Amino acid sequence: MNLVRATWKSLLSRALDALAARDCRLCGCPVEGGDMPLCAACARDLPRRTAPCCPNCALPVPGGEICGRCLRHPPAFDATFAAFDYVFPLDVLMQALKYRHHLPLARFFAREMARAPLPPVDLIVPMPLHPRRLRARGFNQAVELARPLARALAAPLALGAASRVRDTVSQTSLDRAARLTNLRGAFACRRLDGQRIAVIDDVMTTGASLEALARCLKTAGATAVYNLVAARASGIGFS
Ligand SMILES: [Zn+2]
Numbered sequence: 001m002n003l004v005r006a007t008w009k010s011l012l013s014r015a016l017d018a019l020a021a022r023d024c025r026l027c028g029c030p031v032e033g034g035d036m037p038l039c040a041a042c043a044r045d046l047p048r049r050t051a052p053c054c055p056n057c058a059l060p061v062p063g064g065e066i067c068g069r070c071l072r073h074p075p076a077f078d079a080t081f082a083a084f085d086y087v088f089p090l091d092v093l094m095q096a097l098k099y100r101h102h103l104p105l106a107r108f109f110a111r112e113m114a115r116a117p118l119p120p121v122d123l124i125v126p127m128p129l130h131p132r133r134l135r136a137r138g139f140n141q142a143v144e145l146a147r148p149l150a151r152a153l154a155a156p157l158a159l160g161a162a163s164r165v166r167d168t169v170s171q172t173s174l175d176r177a178a179r180l181t182n183l184r185g186a187f188a189c190r191r192l193d194g195q196r197i198a199v200i201d202d203v204m205t206t207g208a209s210l211e212a213l214a215r216c217l218k219t220a221g222a223t224a225v226y227n228l229v230a231a232r233a234s235g236i237g238f239s
């Protein structure tokens with residue numbers, strides 16, 4: 001699909017969403033108050049992450065200590081913060097964000113993510129998409145989460161700091177070891193000496209993409225990398 005068609009598809013999808021914006025995305029009941037994509041009851045019942053979890057990878061761990069996996073294989077990132085568990089209905093909402101370009105959902109998730117106890121950061125870096133995928137989809141959901149977060153966290157959005165230079169095959173059918181191999185050389189970063197970076201993404205599953213990006217950022221001179229994601233799949237370990 002060429003860029004013009006992708007852009008029109010994106011604009012049409014956004015216009016349709018705007019027309020439907022007054023119904024809750026989950027239950028369909030009318031929503032009071034401007035930008036909210038969900039009714040108050042559905043928003044309240046979302047699976048927020050409250051269980052103690054590993055500070056490195058955000059996997060639930062009794063006592064909230066560093067998990068065995070992170071002890072055995074310390075990740076390149078320094079901490080992970082997730083607003084929600086990646087269970088129903090987050091899967092439904094993420095599909096709506098990713099493939100239907102539902103921007104009010106991005107702003108809603110960003111408001112929830114901004115509550116994370118993130119240490120001070122110098123730059124906000126969204127998980128980059130390969131340009132070919134960006135042209136096909138017309139939209140990078142991580143960028144749409146990162147825009148309002150940059151305002152909320154009062155840190156600049158660094159869209160050009162990291163890029164995806166290799167279009168990797170879909171990760172979904174691969175185990176973690178294969179994912180990391182698949183991601184070798186996938187990212188490139190400009191020099192980031194002394195920078196503390198918040199990496200923004202929609203969903204963390206195995207964390208292989210976040211690990212590969214963090215390695216690249218650290219190699220480029222970043223002193224700290226914190227993952228801030230909308231949802232974390234709890235049953236899947238980082239390594
Ligand atoms: Zn609802």
Ligand SMILES: [Zn+2]
Nearest residue numbers: 054057067070
């Ligand atoms: Zn961990």
